[in-house]
Amino acid sequence: MLAFILRRLLQAVAVMLCVAFIAFMLFQYVGDPVANMLGQDATPEQRAQLRADLGLDQPFPVQFARFVGNAVHGEFGLSLRQGRRVSQLIAERLPATLELSVVAAVLALAIGVPMGVYAALRRNSFFSHVLMTVSLLGVSLPNFLIGIVLILVFAVLLKWLPSYGRGDVVALGPWTTGLLTTDGWRHLILPSITLAAFQLTLIMRLVRAEMLEVLRTDYIKFARARGLSDVAVHFGHALKNTLVPVITITGLQLGSLIAFAIITEQVFQWPGMGLLFIQAVTFADIPVMAAYLCLIALIFVVINLVVDLLYFAVDPRLRVGGASAH
Amino acid sequence: MTPKPPGALGRFLAGDLWHSFTHSPVAMAAALIAALCVFCAVFADVVAPHNPFDLATLELGDARLPPAWEEDGRWTYLLGTDDQGRDILSALMYGARISLLVGVASVLLSMLIGVTLGLLSGYAGGKTDAFIMRVCDVMLSFPSILIALLIDGVGRAMFPNAHASLAFTVLILAIALTGWVQYARTVRGSTLVERNKEYVQAARIIGVPPARIMLRHVLPNVMGPVLVLSTIQVASAIITEATLSFLGVGVPPTSPSLGTLIRVGNDFLFSGEWWITIFPGAMLVLIALSVNLLGDWLRDALNPRLQ
Numbered sequence: 001m002l003a004f005i006l007r008r009l010l011q012a013v014a015v016m017l018c019v020a021f022i023a024f025m026l027f028q029y030v031g032d033p034v035a036n037m038l039g040q041d042a043t044p045e046q047r048a049q050l051r052a053d054l055g056l057d058q059p060f061p062v063q064f065a066r067f068v069g070n071a072v073h074g075e076f077g078l079s080l081r082q083g084r085r086v087s088q089l090i091a092e093r094l095p096a097t098l099e100l101s102v103v104a105a106v107l108a109l110a111i112g113v114p115m116g117v118y119a120a121l122r123r124n125s126f127f128s129h130v131l132m133t134v135s136l137l138g139v140s141l142p143n144f145l146i147g148i149v150l151i152l153v154f155a156v157l158l159k160w161l162p163s164y165g166r167g168d169v170v171a172l173g174p175w176t177t178g179l180l181t182t183d184g185w186r187h188l189i190l191p192s193i194t195l196a197a198f199q200l201t202l203i204m205r206l207v208r209a210e211m212l213e214v215l216r217t218d219y220i221k222f223a224r225a226r227g228l229s230d231v232a233v234h235f236g237h238a239l240k241n242t243l244v245p246v247i248t249i250t251g252l253q254l255g256s257l258i259a260f261a262i263i264t265e266q267v268f269q270w271p272g273m274g275l276l277f278i279q280a281v282t283f284a285d286i287p288v289m290a291a292y293l294c295l296i297a298l299i300f301v302v303i304n305l306v307v308d309l310l311y312f313a314v315d316p317r318l319r320v321g322g323a324s325a326h
Numbered sequence: 327m328t329p330k331p332p333g334a335l336g337r338f339l340a341g342d343l344w345h346s347f348t349h350s351p352v353a354m355a356a357a358l359i360a361a362l363c364v365f366c367a368v369f370a371d372v373v374a375p376h377n378p379f380d381l382a383t384l385e386l387g388d389a390r391l392p393p394a395w396e397e398d399g400r401w402t403y404l405l406g407t408d409d410q411g412r413d414i415l416s417a418l419m420y421g422a423r424i425s426l427l428v429g430v431a432s433v434l435l436s437m438l439i440g441v442t443l444g445l446l447s448g449y450a451g452g453k454t455d456a457f458i459m460r461v462c463d464v465m466l467s468f469p470s471i472l473i474a475l476l477i478d479g480v481g482r483a484m485f486p487n488a489h490a491s492l493a494f495t496v497l498i499l500a501i502a503l504t505g506w507v508q509y510a511r512t513v514r515g516s517t518l519v520e521r522n523k524e525y526v527q528a529a530r531i532i533g534v535p536p537a538r539i540m541l542r543h544v545l546p547n548v549m550g551p552v553l554v555l556s557t558i559q560v561a562s563a564i565i566t567e568a569t570l571s572f573l574g575v576g577v578p579p580t581s582p583s584l585g586t587l588i589r590v591g592n593d594f595l596f597s598g599e600w601w602i603t604i605f606p607g608a609m610l611v612l613i614a615l616s617v618n619l620l621g622d623w624l625r626d627a628l629n630p631r632l633q
Contacts, residue, residue, distance in 0.1 A: 018464070026480065136619075136622075137611075137615065139618065140561065140565075140611060140615040140618050141611055141614075142568055142572075142610065142611075142614075143569070144588070145610070145611065148588070148592060148603060148607065149607075151595060152595055152600055152604070155596075156595055156596055156598065156600075259468070259469045259471070260469060262471070262573070263471070263572075266572070266573055267592075277475075278573055278574070281475060281479035281575050282574055284479070284482050284483035289479055289483075293476060296468075296472065297468075300467055304467060
């Protein structure tokens with residue numbers, strides 16, 4: 001038990017160190033921080049002085065250790081483009097992205113699960129075939145196009161909803177939220193639908209496949225033989241077991257929702273981290289890129305770790321496997 | 327006199343694959359659409375009614391014309407014009423050429439990398455295998471678009487004054503370095519099965535060098551799944567390219583792909599000029615959908631369990 005958790009933690013730390021190393025290499029070899037800070041007119045003495053001040057004359061491992069130490073404290077220096085602290089920039093943008101991603105995930109689950117259940121229970125009905133065909137179309141449809149079409153229909157032609165920015169936000173300490181104002185919700189509708197669309201087809205297909213699988217098992221046959229009603233069998237027994245893998249996958253996918261928000265944020269000019277990252281890539285703003293990279297990697301690693309540990313707690317078979325492995 | 331044995335084409339037409347193809351209306355429709363798109367893209371110089379990049383033929387007076395069937399539309403510009411008076415239909419054809427070029431080039435490159443590493447991983451096993459598969463695991467735990475964006479960003483930061491051709495290289499590399507993982511895993515799986523078969527054992531016993539066994543004996547037997555994967559990968563590479571170009575970090579604006587056209591057209595959405603962005607979008611979906619459908623059909627047709 002302890003050995004498994006330790007091994008898993010060690011792996012997580014190794015992945016984070018790898019990512020930190022990539023970020024560090026970016027700092028070191030892409031662009032010259034000294035030239036960036038001093039400009040072209042600096043004398044060689046000034047350069048050497050700054051180099052020493054920044055610790056750039058020290059051996060490689062020392063510099064890397066210092067970089068990791070700073071990164072752990074959330075310190076990535078100044079944005080090359082905006083001249084402000086990267087940690088502050090990201091802290092400002094984080095709430096917008098998180099709100100968008102969570103609302104989109106809830107939306108995708110709320111629509112995707114019933115659709116998947118329907119497609120499994122009535123697998124030969126006309127509507128199920130329509131659902132499956134549309135979901136194939138959804139795979140071929142780039143996410144940003146869905147956003148553009150939604151803007152065209154609901155913002156430009158019908159003029160029902162806004163298409164730009166976050167609307168009115170309320171500040172709760174350092175956290176700004178759009179979830180407490182009507183205007184904020186109106187601004188959230190189109191972006192969250194766009195972001196949810198990419199998850200929706202996945203969840204629907206997964207629920208359908210899992211449900212079909214579960215409906216074939218023996219305990220469902222026994223439940224039917226006992227004379228339980230269809231409703232009790234489908235929703236009391238089958239759905240419950242279907243949802244375990246679905247919730248795991250959705251949890252795992254929360255990370256990719258946050259990453260995919262980059263595209264949605266660009267389409268709707270949503271002031272989140274993704275927009276910040278895209279601007280950083282366009283202007284080669286290394287500190288911002290490195291910080292975003294580390295943060296996203298951290299989110300992914302933590303989610304993966306939590307899911308693994310939860311599985312371990314839920315599934316006793318894994319415990320046996322883990323013990324026999326060493 | 328014995329009849330001449332049929333040639334490669336004859337054998338193909340008599341084979342299962344062709345039979346399955348002619349009995350699948352969806353596959354034939356998808357192939358027709360895909361072929362049409364590829365034809366228009368490859369022969370854009372000849373087929374396109376205008377040359378959107380010939381500045382001499384552009385007339386600003388013709389800017390922002392709607393499609394021909396709308397009011398004010400003209401039949402010379404079937405799908406309307408953009409803000410600089412470029413014919414949308416022609417821009418589509420030239421744009422599809424760039425999208426397809428980037429898509430196919432990056433898939434070929436990722437196939438080369440992925441198949442090589444997959445063969446190596448499956449055949450050599452041990453530490454090599456463990457290392458390559460670990461890298462794959464880490465890459466798969468991040469969404470591909472993020473990795474592509476990152477590689478693209480690094481490329482841009484390393485060559486800040488890059489000109490057009492370098493931007494293409496960076497873009498193709500970014501997509502290829504994201505896509506190889508799928509190939510590596512597929513090929514590794516098949517190689518693990520093949521390497522224990524008797525023909526490989528026999529080749530090893532008579533002293534054929536490992537590189538030759540991998541390339542001449544194992545490789546041909548693992549190419550089936552690779553072929554299927556490639557069709558689907560082309561579609562996803564085209565979408566990735568469009569997404570990167572839409573985000574403004576893809577191909578340079580001087581040679582716009584479909585994604586760039588959508589990005590440019592997006593600015594005119596609010597003034598009601600929907601055709602500048604919707605038609606490139608539709609073209610993109612058409613290409614991606616038809617290639618995906620072809621890939622689905624090919625996967626089913628090559629799967630012996632479904633026959």
